[in-house]
Every structure is written in structure tokens, then in C-alpha cells.
Amino acid sequence: MKLPRLGLTNLGLGVGLRTVHFGYLLQNTPPVDWFEIISENFMDSGGRPRYVLEQIAERYSVVMHGVSMSIGSTDPLNFDYLGKLKRLAGAVNARWVSDHLCWTGVAGLNAHDLLPIPLNEETLKHVVGRVRTVQEFLERPLVLENPSSYVTFTDSTMPEWEFMARLAEDADCGLLLDVNNVYVSSVNHDFDPVEYIKTVPHRRVVQFHLAGHTDCGTHRIDTHDNHVIDPVWELFRLAHQLTGGASTLLEWDARIPEFPVVHAEVLKAKQYMGAALATPLPQAPPRAAAAGAVPHPLSYVIPEVA
């Protein structure tokens, strides 16, 4: 890789496009730098979601973020799905296409969850091969995100940051560094998030994700239903320093506030660009343990009926 971020542009501060904001975005043109879409919500749409996306794509840069590629699965790759992904990327001039380092199901099933993989040589070889196949098919680099996870396997032989680094180098793909996911997983798996951020290959980081999560007392769940907490902002500050900056995107998927609130949240990132890392990380304020917190993504689109 010759250029940082695979030569992809730093788009600035963006927001995840959600259906509850469609009306607002058709009426207003807020000064958002770019939008990220959930690919699966639009690839088959012949209705309002696709229409709104086309309006947005005329005014803003768009990045596609998927939840069903299942790059870590041992099921065969779904080329029907990949074909639709490729067509959509062409139609909306997607700046890049991303998904998660995970599997979503086997034996033809889809759990619609971002399930973790054992981090070892066998899995690495398997995923590298599939990423190469996908990149050849899409004729563009794939950008992969570190998911939040809740289990680790005895079969794992390396930490996630090492796996991500080797995957990116061997498959020549980009990374979407979800800073909130690093934090959530660090609590769940008792590792140092600063070491993770310091160790991932910074030149490969095409994009950052930021989001809120839920503190369940004994663990954290990636709910995307709140503001970003201070320790995550501090990790973002470090990641921004080490990478030299990359496109930054805020995700808000449940209990979604009005668009200006979501936009204001990502604009807070400006406060964390440049200054030194607070050491140690600030403690997150205690929150009531949340029973029944559900990790996102959810991506069902609700129809409008007269």
C-alpha cells in the first residue's frame, strides 16, 4: 500500500443516514460532510428509501456500510448479494464499501448479528481469501470494521488488533476503526483499549466510527442509543493523532433524537482533534445497569401507509 487510507479521501465528519431523518433531510440541507448508509436497507428498495438516498447522493458524499456480507462465515459468499452491493455502489457513487469482521450465520441462516470469529491462523487465512475474492468482484477495496463482541474463544491465538493488522496487510484492505467498539470489547474482554488503538496499522484506517453504548455493570453492550462517552472520545483523540485523521462517522440507531442533535454529537469530534491524550482515560460515569439491552444494528424500514 503506497498511500495512507488506500488513497481514499478524508471526508470529514459524517452521520449515519436513518429513516427517521428522511423528512428532515428532504426539507433541509444541513452542513454535514457526508452520510453513511446501511447497504441492505437500499439495495432492493424501489420505494421511498431509494428515492431519498438518490436525493442525498446528489448533495453529499455517500459511503456504504453493510451488515450481512458475513465475511468470516464458512458458508459460500453470496454473489447475488455482492452483485446488488456493487450495483448500488455504482448507482450512488459510493466513496467506499465497508462491512464487519464477523460472521452472521451458517447453513444458509442469518442471525442478523455480528458474530465474533476465533482469532487464529486458520481463520485469518480463511478471511483473507474471502476479502480478496470480494475485492476482485467489487473492483474496489473492502473496508472492514472491528465489531463489538461479547465472547472470546479458547481457539484464539492472537489479540484482535494483531488479527486486524495482519488481515489488512495480507488482503490489502482498509480498516474501519470503531473506537466505541474497541472500548466496549476492551471492557468485555479485559484488554487495554489504548494498546489496541496504538497497534492497529494506522495507514490502513480509512474511517472511524463513534457511537454510544450501554453499561450493563458487568459488561457493555453496543446499543448505539446514546451520546459518546468521554473515554471513547479520548480514544478517538489518540486514534486521530496516530492516523493523521480519517473520515469520522457517528452512528445512532435506537432512541434516535432529532437530526440536529445527532449532527451536533459528531461535531464534538473537533474538540478531540489535535490535543494530547488524557492519561489515564477518564472514567465513564456510572449508569444504571440496563436489562434487555440489545446490540444493534437493526435495519428494518417501516412503511408509510395513507
Place this chain on the structure above:
Amino acid sequence: MHNLETLQHWMQTVIMNPHGVGAGIESEESRRAIDVSPADIEGVITRSQNLTALQRLDIYHRAYFARLIECLRDEFPVLLHALGDEAFDAFALAYLQKYPSRSYTLSLLGSSFPQYLAETRPPDEGGSGEDGSGPSWPDFLIDLATLELNFAAVFDGPGVEGQELLDVEKLQTLAPEQWLASRLIPVPCLRLLTLRFPVNKYYRAVRKKKEPAVPQPRPTYLALTRRQFIVRHYQFPRLQYVLLNALLAGDTVADAIEKTAAAAGPQLSRLEGFLHKWFRNWTAEGFFLGIETR
């Protein structure tokens, strides 16, 4: 070291077991993949400082059902209202076991839900007829689910926004013999439904935050379509449905009218007077993309 495919089959079987991860680990299917007991699970899944391996796996189990039931609630909000939370969730849970998602998109998650409700319909009792037969509460629920499923399909399926449609004036330029030999091309978003209950009225009332009573059964004929990205629905008498259904099946206007006349019974004498108005209304509502004339 476990083979990756084996490990994934095992984990999927465990977290999708409706009785919990303990039952999942003990199940025959998961033991065929990895023969481990709940007591020995830390040979597969590591524990954290705060949680055991079982507790950690349980997060995925709970999330699987909670997430997908939430999606079904979003897809069938009026069925949820009719059933109440507890009953709806019980149906949804059972449905997900019989029809787990096999698609990359959540928009197809509920596509077999009406079918599932029909397959598991309890034996007839307390129907609307004098002998206890006839449509009853389960049929109402199946109809409601069918309506909501079709609303979702019309909402996000192919449409004709921005396209020129057949207009009423065009119809008036056709000579009678040309008109009778022609075929009307329906818009791709037009669907017809025959239901046993007027669930469309119930649906509309619930969406307006009202508390409607469950309606009495009555054969209900509906057309669903979409204009300006919003789903519209129209209720018709049976004869209009017969005519429209024939037109959608590709019959010529003459053949469709003939079928309608055959179904008209005592209304036959009044049919001719209706036809002009029906075609005019349907065209004005944007049911047709164009017309094929010989």
C-alpha cells in the same frame, strides 16, 4: 483446536435455541458439532473477569431473539396491537424457530408470518356462523398479518413515481371495438387482496391511535398501490374485484367484462352503468401504466 465451520455451526445452534444456551449446548445438534457440556464450556468459550462463558454466550442468545422480535413488531404493528405484547412475542418466537431468516435483508424477515399463523391455526371454534363455523379470531389475525405484509411490500417494491400514467382522456379517444380488444397495463405496485375481515378499517383506526373493536367478518376486496411513495388502499365490492383481477391477469377488456358479467348474478342489468365509472376511477387513481391496443 476446533474447525471453524464446526465452531460456527455449534455457536449458531447454541444461541438460536429458544430454551437458552444451556439447553442449546446440551442439544443433540450442537453436541454433534462440539460434544461439550455446559459445565465444560470454558473449553470452548473463555470467561471474562466479570462473566462466565455461559453468561457471555447468553448475551448473543438474548440479542438474537430480542432483535428479531423487535423487527417483527415493527413490521406488524397493528397485529401487535390486536394480540398484545405477550401473545405477539410468543407467536414471533415460535415463528422464528420454524422460519429463521435465510436472507441478507431484514425486510424479508416476516414474509412467512401470515403463512405461519395459517399453518398453526387452531381448529375452528366460536366462528361467526350459526353453527360456530365461519371466519373467527385466528382468521382475523391471519388477514391482518397479510395486509401488513403487503403494505410493506408495496411500500418498498417497484413503483411508478415520476412516470407518466394512463390518463382518463386517453381512454376516451379509443373507439369502442379498439377499447374492448385492448389490455390495460397495471402499475407494478398494484396488488389485489381478498380477505375475510375488513382489517383495512381496523388497521387505519389503530394507526390513528384509536381502540377499534374487532370487526365482524365480511368478505373484503382490496386494491393496494402506491403514489408519491405512500401506500394507498381501496376497498371494493366483489364485482369490481372480479373485473380488476381479470385485467391484472392480462385479459382483454372484453374478456374481463365477460367474466364480470358471469359473476354478476342479479346485478347484471346494472353492470353496464357501473363499468364506465369504475374504469374512470381506477385510471384516475393511477392503477394503470398504459394500454395495449391492437
